[in-house]
Amino acid sequence: MALAFPPNPPPPPPHLTNTNNGDSLSLCHHSRLLRLLNECTDMSQLKQIHAHTLRTTSTTHPHTLFLHSRILHFSSSADLRYAFRVFHQIQNPNSFAWNTLIRGCARSSELENQALLLYCKMLSQGDPMPDEFTFPFVLRACAYLFALSKGEQLHAHVVKFGFDSDVYIGNGLIHLYASCGCLDHARKVFEKMTERSIVSWNVMIDSLVGAGEFETSLKVFGQMQKLFEPDGYTMQSIINACAGLGAMYLGMWAHAYVLRKCDNAVASNLLVNSSLVDMYCKCGSLDMALQVFERMPKRDVITWNYMILGSAMHGKAVAALKCFDRMINTESCKPNSITFVGVLSACNHRGMVSKGRKFFDMMVKEYKIEPRLEHYGCLIDLLARAGFIDEALNLVSSMPMKPDAVIWRCLLDACSKQPHASIELSEEVAMQILESGGEGISSGVYVLLSRVYASASRWNDVGSIRKLMTEEGIAKEPGCSLIDIDGITHEFFAGDTSHPCSREIYHVLDALNEYSNSCMHLPDYSQAPMVN
Known part of the structure; x- marks a missing residue:
């Protein structure tokens, strides 16, 4: 689920108040440096421009602050460590500089905690104060760190500073609470929003799907359709809801909607098509899943995993292993730990003990993937079902984790x-x-x-x-x-009579049972002589 964040505001323009020749020359020099920055394509060029800026400009000049802001903006998305060095060279950084560095850390997969530390440091200094561009990125960092208590404190700051009606911040709060398992809080934020964008609806629908509230997500989707046209993110969430419900016909409707109503970018979207493959597999239509899979212009490891797991789930072990072979040899796509869960499950379904041992060793030795509990579980179940109980027990005792x-x-x-x-x-x-x-x-x-x-x-x-x-x-x-x-969707339990049509259902089942029993007593003509 992609969150839309507010665009970074442009750095404050330098105040061009002086008109003497020295200032005119300085303005021309800064303009040339700015043009070079706008044409910069990699960190090597940026470092050269940065070095030239340090040598030829004054750090106290307002134009230099503008240049450093642009250098920080570029480096924050290319090299965060370098961005920190640039930030520390700026005297009295403004809110744009703080927000740029916080954004870079929030988008990193390793430095989310730094985004929170920067926010706290910014808050403690008191000048500049956090603004509406600060909070969406700090909330994102809290969501990915599952830092609920810190997120709740941020929510209080949002209200204190008067930004609780900002749509981008509202989206961030929904994402935070849903990520931390507080779906009720996410709903309250959504319901209190005075303005909602399509992203607001997408975040709420995706949060409901992630929490297993599939039917509720479809109801919210129906409300959204009255205001916005669904986009690729919406349809991906709805397709996942259909998969969770096992609602084949509703999933087919979603598929048809993507093909007819959405533009070509959505119809060919990798995530949307991967979700369709998963949905058809979970709804029992492996043929439809294969059709979508084969028509995809591009596939990633998630798509291959869905196809392998789906084939294994339906007992198509040979098809699953062929898909795996095609994945690593023809498409040269590197498998991950989930891939081997599907491969080992396929071996388990067909009792392929030697292949199961082979793939487990391949995972560890060739792809350097550390086995998880699911991998051990698949192999232990495979060995035990085949009668190798002693070998299965030895594997249990050698596991690095508790069974x-x-x-x-x-x-x-x-x-x-x-x-x-x-x-x-x-x-x-x-x-x-x-x-x-x-x-x-x-x-x-x-x-x-x-x-x-x-x-x-x-x-x-x-x-x-x-x-x-x-x-x-x-x-x-x-x-x-x-x-x-x-x-x-109708749900039936063994011996259950609560369904409103249970009397008619059991009547039909009894008739089918009688017919089946009568067929068992028919004379066997298979050995009778052929009549010319």
């Missing part, structure tokens, strides 16, 4: 499916799951452990498990299915 309940549950699930699995091992794994904590895991653990006892014909222990579940009030969580019909 979570999901990994232990994979091992217990594998033990429950092995006819001669160790009862003691299964009990130990079950204990590890219960000790790891987490909501909603108890019922699954007891069910899997009862299967282990049942496979060993220890029926008394099976009965004890079921009795314990009854006494503790632990019920097996029902399965759940979702289906999208005419843009409406």
Whole structure:
């Protein structure tokens, strides 16, 4: 989600009040330096102009302050360390200089904290004071640092200085609160805004999608359409909402809207098309995802990851691995840790143990990617499902991080499916799951452990498990299915009769069941002699 920030105001123009020959010559010299700065394309040229400025101009001259402001502006987006040096050479920097350096730090992926320190230093000096161009960048730094308490103090300063009606600052506050998980605060800021731009709506919609409020985001989108035409950022968020809901028809509408109503730049936008690939995969239409993927003029690692993960999710392991091979060999796109989650998941779906080991080693040795818990989980599940429980346990013990309940549950699930699995091992794994904590895991653990006892014909222990579940009030969580019909998502639980059409649904299912049973008793004519 790209935030629109207010443009930097131009540096204050030098006061051209003197008219003698010396000042005229000085003005001509400063004009030549300014022209060179405007034509500058890299840091090497900038350093030469800066050195010439220091040698040939007076630091107290108003024209020199203007030149230093332009040098600072260029270096803040090209070399921040050099920008700091330029800033410290300026005597009594004005608000433009402070804001330029704060903006550069806020946009950096490593120096966001410096933006907050600069703001505090600017505030402590008292001259110049922060203005409406200062706060959007400091709020951005707080959002990326998840610094909620500092952001709330900034919000108080915004109100104190009388900038709470500024649209750019409002957008920054929405982004800050949403990034820190305070969606209610973000909504309050949005609702109190007296003026909203399309970016305000985009930030609010994207925040709702990020928080999983998919249906609410679509309602806000409907309100936005009455005032603004959606742009690429809007459609990307809406497509992601459709993916989260699994709303295939609504996602197709969003796709059609992009093609018909948006300009070619949006229709060919990398992020929009990547979101479409992800949406179609999550909605179950791998063919449509592949069509969008193949028609994309450009793809990045995120696009490839969506296609690999989508293929793996649908059990198309061979297609996922072919996509990975094409990614690294044909397109020469470097994979990242998420890529290997998809590749290992694909191997897991098809039980490709040797390939799973190979790709795990490739990730570590060839691409120098440090395995995360998800990678270990995929490989452990793959090994355990294939019956290599001892190897899976050895991998668990060698992990640099503590295994979570999901990994232990994979091992217990594998033990429950092995006819001669160790009862003691299964009990130990079950204990590890219960000790790891987490909501909603108890019922699954007891069910899997009862299967282990049942496979060993220890029926008394099976009965004890079921009795314990009854006494503790632990019920097996029902399965759940979702289906999208005419843009409406219907949710069904096992044994559920709350749906208004449940009577008709069960009537149809019973009829289908009877038909299926009758087909099972039809005579087999496959071996009958052919009649000429």
